[in-house]
Amino acid sequence: MLNVPPPAFPAPRSQQRAAAAAGVAGGRSKVPLKPGRSLMDWIRLTKSGKDLAGLKGRLIEVTEDELAKHNKKEDCWICIRGLVYNVTPYMEYHPGGEDELMKAAGMDGTDLFDQVHRWVNYESMLKECLVGRIALKPIAVPKETSISEKKKQLNGMLPEKKLLGASAKDLTPSYDWFQTDGLITIVLYTKQKDMNTELVIADCQDKRLRGEIIMNDHSYVLEVDLDHAVEEDFVVNIAEKIGKVEIILKKKDNIHWKMLGQPLESHNTFIKCKNRGLFYRKCKLVSKTEVTHDTKLFRFLLPKSTHLQVPTGQHVYLKQIIAGTEVVKPYTPVLPFLPLDFQETSCHDGANIYLMIKIYSCGLFTQALDHLRIGDYISISNPEGNFKKSQVQALEDLFLLAAGTGFTPMVKVLNFVLTEVSSLRTAKLIFFNKTEDDILWRNQLEQLALRDERFEVQFVLSEPTKDWVGKQGRISSSLLSGFMKRSRKDSKVLICICGPTAFTEQGVQCLKDLGYSQEEMHAFTA
Ligand code: FAD
Numbered sequence: 001m002l003n004v005p006p007p008a009f010p011a012p013r014s015q016q017r018a019a020a021a022a023g024v025a026g027g028r029s030k031v032p033l034k035p036g037r038s039l040m041d042w043i044r045l046t047k048s049g050k051d052l053a054g055l056k057g058r059l060i061e062v063t064e065d066e067l068a069k070h071n072k073k074e075d076c077w078i079c080i081r082g083l084v085y086n087v088t089p090y091m092e093y094h095p096g097g098e099d100e101l102m103k104a105a106g107m108d109g110t111d112l113f114d115q116v117h118r119w120v121n122y123e124s125m126l127k128e129c130l131v132g133r134i135a136l137k138p139i140a141v142p143k144e145t146s147i148s149e150k151k152k153q154l155n156g157m158l159p160e161k162k163l164l165g166a167s168a169k170d171l172t173p174s175y176d177w178f179q180t181d182g183l184i185t186i187v188l189y190t191k192q193k194d195m196n197t198e199l200v201i202a203d204c205q206d207k208r209l210r211g212e213i214i215m216n217d218h219s220y221v222l223e224v225d226l227d228h229a230v231e232e233d234f235v236v237n238i239a240e241k242i243g244k245v246e247i248i249l250k251k252k253d254n255i256h257w258k259m260l261g262q263p264l265e266s267h268n269t270f271i272k273c274k275n276r277g278l279f280y281r282k283c284k285l286v287s288k289t290e291v292t293h294d295t296k297l298f299r300f301l302l303p304k305s306t307h308l309q310v311p312t313g314q315h316v317y318l319k320q321i322i323a324g325t326e327v328v329k330p331y332t333p334v335l336p337f338l339p340l341d342f343q344e345t346s347c348h349d350g351a352n353i354y355l356m357i358k359i360y361s362c363g364l365f366t367q368a369l370d371h372l373r374i375g376d377y378i379s380i381s382n383p384e385g386n387f388k389k390s391q392v393q394a395l396e397d398l399f400l401l402a403a404g405t406g407f408t409p410m411v412k413v414l415n416f417v418l419t420e421v422s423s424l425r426t427a428k429l430i431f432f433n434k435t436e437d438d439i440l441w442r443n444q445l446e447q448l449a450l451r452d453e454r455f456e457v458q459f460v461l462s463e464p465t466k467d468w469v470g471k472q473g474r475i476s477s478s479l480l481s482g483f484m485k486r487s488r489k490d491s492k493v494l495i496c497i498c499g500p501t502a503f504t505e506q507g508v509q510c511l512k513d514l515g516y517s518q519e520e521m522h523a524f525t526a
């Protein structure tokens, strides 16, 4: 594979500005597409039978030199993970704009792609543009792992290669397993003290077991095709203080297992989270309720054979096949309602994922989502996101600046600070919407403000009716300075901001103008 230095692919400038200001890495900026150039239009074109690769159906082996020749808009090839695509026909359909695509013209675009679109299934989106494979330079082939070595791995001994270098070796988790007549217990030793349930994701589909442990920005995966069948439900126990995680499986048949199973592709790997592919499981739609005229609360049930809790401030990806193409979009789980009484925690049992989603009348994904029937299934990924609970540790004042569905990450953040952060003095939501009818959970927010004196909500409308007596306009420094008062001088403050990209960028700029530092802001982006 070609190696492209990261500086060759800087994030788009608008995104860099917001990211630099808010201390956020990654993110995506969109450019307006011409009419007739939506994702649906692209899918239609790929189904039209047109020769998009330009090779009359042939697949070829492409040398680096050949790839480099195709570096113009009207003749642009890009290599992603060893496959070469002719992206010229896709130029006008690319949501990030032609210039962004051209940064990888005639080169390996894998790094750029991973930085910005890691979750997009390009194999499906660009399959009609496939030119062929990149010609590999001869490299020394590593000796194949012997069966006895593989067995050793499955008995809990990690291979020492391909990890993180000498110092990281000490941090690498290890595992062991044992059995009784009815149970298989896998014990993972994370060597991390503050382990908690959000850091452990486990799925067992048929005989395939996948356990993932998140450790800062790295993840450890155990992935095995089990020796024998197990029951659907299993138990995960976490000894938080010593960082020990147990996955207890119930044997389907009362027989002695000779081995845990055969290792699968990602088994025993400890790598950066951003280099890990997204893992999906099928979740059942169990209810759909109206929140406003265009926004609904979807409740999805995780399979019994999944252990997953989406951490505060993180999002998941939903995947659907639309017109034969895999389409993926991010959504931020919320709670089923704003807890007005903080004893009512039983509803967040971890078995359900609640998503508050605005249905756009011409939206590709949300229209398909809205057409799901109760009982239908959809694929939901592992969580991602860079919000850390440590950002609200010892916090005194929290300001939440939300626009439209940018409210969704604020729900769990608000719940967390009001329940867990004892130093908190004030939490204030400034909620920007077009009209009164667009305000999400208005009643609940007003109830919460009445019940909890630390919480205050301020609605700002950009298209109010003449009866609206509240604030109106768009986000600006003067509007924010009027609302954002600290409980005391030099209090520990955090400002979270989320909404349309341009709203977030403008908000971050306003906060900088008002003298807030990068550490005092968190912008939610993709
Ligand atoms: P598209 O087919 O992409 O667009 C069709 C039309 O819909 C556009 O022309 C435009 O008019 C409108 N539209 C589409 N996307 C947007 C947009 N982002 N902003 C304004 N108008 C738009 N959405 C939620 O409803 N709830 C969430 O919890 C949520 N969480 C998100 C988390 C992250 C990290 C990110 C990056 C986005 C999140 N979104 C959320 C937005 C979501 O991912 C989709 O962009 C949105 O659902 C529209 O998808 P679509 O395919 O229906 O629209």
Ligand code: NAP
Pocket (backbone or CB within 6 Å): 315, 332, 358, 403, 404, 405, 406, 407, 408, 409, 432, 433, 434, 438, 460, 461, 462, 463, 474, 475, 498, 499, 500, 501, 502, 503, 506, 524, 525, 526
């Ligand atoms: P919307 O209804 O179109 O807009 C909500 C408010 O934001 C309106 O008052 C609107 O004012 C204002 N606004 C829009 N663009 C603005 C800009 N450039 N500058 C200042 N104010 C602006 O919003 P929506 O349709 O719900 O969209 C919500 C957005 O949040 C989506 O883009 C979604 O992708 C994003 N989101 C992101 C995350 C995440 O974690 N990253 C999570 C959830 C949602 P006007 O009427 O004047 O336009």
